[in-house]
Each structure stands twice: as C-alpha cells, then as structure tokens.
C-alpha cells in the first residue's frame with residue numbers, strides 16, 4: 001500500500017504470510033457477496049440496523065474515504081475552500097465515498113426536501129469530480145432543530161443523488177470495513193429541554209436509546225469486517241470547545257470498547273482532533289472542521305490528546321485489511337497530522 005504522505009509509518013508488523021492468504025480468501029467471499037447485493041437493503045431482521053452495501057471497487061479491496069463535519073453554511077466560513085481541498089485529496093486518494101459527521105445544514109437543518117438551503121450548502125459547494133460519490137451522513141443537533149425527517153426523505157436524493165441517509169442510524173458494509181452511523185443527538189439530555197428539537201420518531205428517549213444500543217451491539221457482534229468504525233455527531237472525549245459528553249461516555253463508550261470498535265469518528269467540535277483511549281485501543285477522532293472554526297475554546301479530557309487543531313479541515317482514511325492510514329488536512333490542503341494503525345492477525349480475522 002502506498003503512503004499518501006511522508007509521515008505514514010505502520011506501527012505494527014504486518015500479519016504473517018500464511019494467515020494473510022487465509023484472510024484474503026475469506027475476504028474475496030465477502031466482496032463477492034457484497035457486489036451481488038442490491039445497493040440498499042432493508043433490515044434483515046428485528047434488532048438490525050438498515051444497511052447499505054457499498055462494495056469496494058479497487059482490485060485489492062482497499063478503501064479510501066474522506067470524513068467532514070459541521071459544514072453547511074452556503075460556502076461561508078471557508079466551507080468552499082475546504083470543499084475544494086477535499087476535491088483535490090479525493091482525486092489523489094481515489095476515494096470510494098464521503099462520510100459526514102453531522103451538522104450538515106446550518107442553522108436549523110432544512111425545512112423540507114425542496115428547501116434551497118440544501119443545494120446552496122451541499123450540491124453547489126461539493127462540486128469537484130472526486131466528490132461525486134455517495135455521501136453517508138449522520139444528523140447533528142443543528143439538523144434536528146429543523147425538519148429532521150426531511151434529510152431522511154428519499155425525495156432528497158432526487159435533488160442530489162449522493163445524499164444518503166437511509167435512516168437516522170444505519171450501517172455501511174464495505175468489505176474490509178463496516179461503518180456504523182449512529183444518531184447521537186437524542187443521547188444529549190439538555191436538548192430535551194429545548195422545544196426546537198424535532199423528536200418525531202424519537203421520543204421517548206429511553207426506549208429509543210435502548211433499541212439503538214441493542215441494534216448497534218447486534219451489528220457489531222455479527223460484523224465480519226476487519227475494521228469496525230462508529231460514526232456519530234457528538235464527541236465522547238474531546239479537548240475542543242464543547243468537550244466530552246457524559247451521556248455518551250457512560251452509555252455508548254462501554255459498547256464500543258467491549259465490541260472491538262477501532263475508531264469513533266465525530267464532529268460537533270469545530271476542530272480536528274485525535275484522542276487515544278487510555279484503557280482500550282479505541283481511537284476517538286474529531287472531524288468537525290467543515291466551515292466555521294477557530295473557536296479558541298478548550299476543555300480538558302482524561303484521555304490522551306495526540307493531536308488537536310482548532311481550525312478548518314477534514315480527515316482522510318485509507319484502509320487495507322491490515323493497515324489504516326489516517327490524515328488531517330487543513331483549509332489549504334496541507335497534511336497537518338497523519339498516523340497509521342495496524343491489525344494483528346487475530347483482530348483482522350474478525351469474530
């Protein structure tokens with residue numbers, strides 16, 4: 001696997017050759033299965049999140065993805081510059097898809113599927129050729145203070161076919177990696193005191209969260225992918241302006257740690273940040289630099305802050321079944337920080 005920039009060095013040796021061969025065989029079966037599937041599959045059973053099958057297109061099954069959050073401001077606050085640089089990086093990395101960590105449209109989401117804000121903040125901004133790929137999105141609190149259901153409405157894909165939110169929480173199966181997109185806004189207690197939030201299909205909170213966690217556990221337990229990546233809007237642990245969220249730390253984090261999740265990717269804090277958990281291999285990554293940034297406010301977190309940038313930008317992720325290469329880019333497209341993770345044979349083989 002070629003390294004995109006100079007500072008990407010694998011941390012752990014590659015798996016032994018014989019094990020690698022075995023993995024490759026089982027991997028081919030997974031890809032073949034995924035390729036044969038329909039693009040959008042309904043939930044196969046109760047306690048299962050809806051799934052999108054996104055079969056990898058590269059011959060070796062590797063994936064390249066960009067993640068951006070907190071962006072939709074009609075191009076303002078450097079949203080347009082970040083979008084242009086995403087286009088450049090997307091081209092170089094030959095990306096498969098884009099992930100949005102939420103707060104897709106400011107200040108209050110969209111009013112309906114024909115709201116002009118949608119085109120002004122999405123279609124007209126992310127115009128680069130390399131970004132004409134599916135976008136898989138979670139909602140943020142700002143999406144929830146508008147018509148939250150409009151972003152899930154299939155009619156939105158008639159306006160822009162990239163915009164893929166098949167449910168508030170869903171799974172993207174992509175061969176070597178499964179992405180679990182999780183609706184975190186209902187977790188945050190103080191939002192329930194704010195009458196602007198669109199809780200249709202959510203209230204009562206306790207039942208919604210219990211069902212979501214059950215579905216997530218089921219999805220993680222049955223996942224055969226080498227990489228399990230969870231995406232939500234709110235940080236679990238953060239040293240940027242909003243800081244960590246006690247609710248997520250108490251309810252969501254234990255599920256991620258006991259089910260072998262490799263990374264949790266979030267927005268909400270308008271910064272780029274890499275935090276390592278002190279009691280598990282989990283990486284907690286903030287990519288919330290899609291437009292307005294430079295808050296100049298910081299919090300403390302008990303976890304290990306490896307990197308923090310208060311400005312605009314986005315994150316790239318390149319995955320093979322044994323290695324992950326991650327990077328944060330700034331508004332000018334310069335790599336600010338990059339690092340690699342490696343899978344041991346045991347974890348790469350999955351459950």
Ligand SMILES: *[C@@H]1O[C@H](CO)[C@@H](O)[C@H](O)[C@H]1NC(C)=O
Pocket residue numbers: 077078081292293294331332
């Ligand atoms: C936009 O980016 C430029 C650097 O290219 C910076 O000077 C400027 O302050 C940024 N604007 C905002 C609103 O963050």
Ligand SMILES: *[C@@H]1O[C@H](CO)[C@@H](O)[C@H](O)[C@H]1NC(C)=O
Pocket residue numbers: 111112113114115116
């Ligand atoms: C959709 O929302 C926009 C923006 O609020 C509004 O101008 C328009 O009338 C709405 N359209 C429909 C069909 O309700």
Ligand SMILES: *[C@@H]1O[C@H](CO)[C@@H](O)[C@H](O)[C@H]1NC(C)=O
Pocket residue numbers: 189190193
């Ligand atoms: C919600 O509002 C009530 C009444 O004002 C207050 O007692 C409670 O602490 C608030 N809860 C949160 C989580 O903000």
Ligand SMILES: *[C@@H]1O[C@H](CO)[C@@H](O)[C@H](O)[C@H]1NC(C)=O
Pocket residue numbers: 242243244245246249299300301302
């Ligand atoms: C972050 O978590 C630590 C302990 O888990 C707590 O002491 C601290 O108050 C939290 N910070 C914020 C901003 O919530």
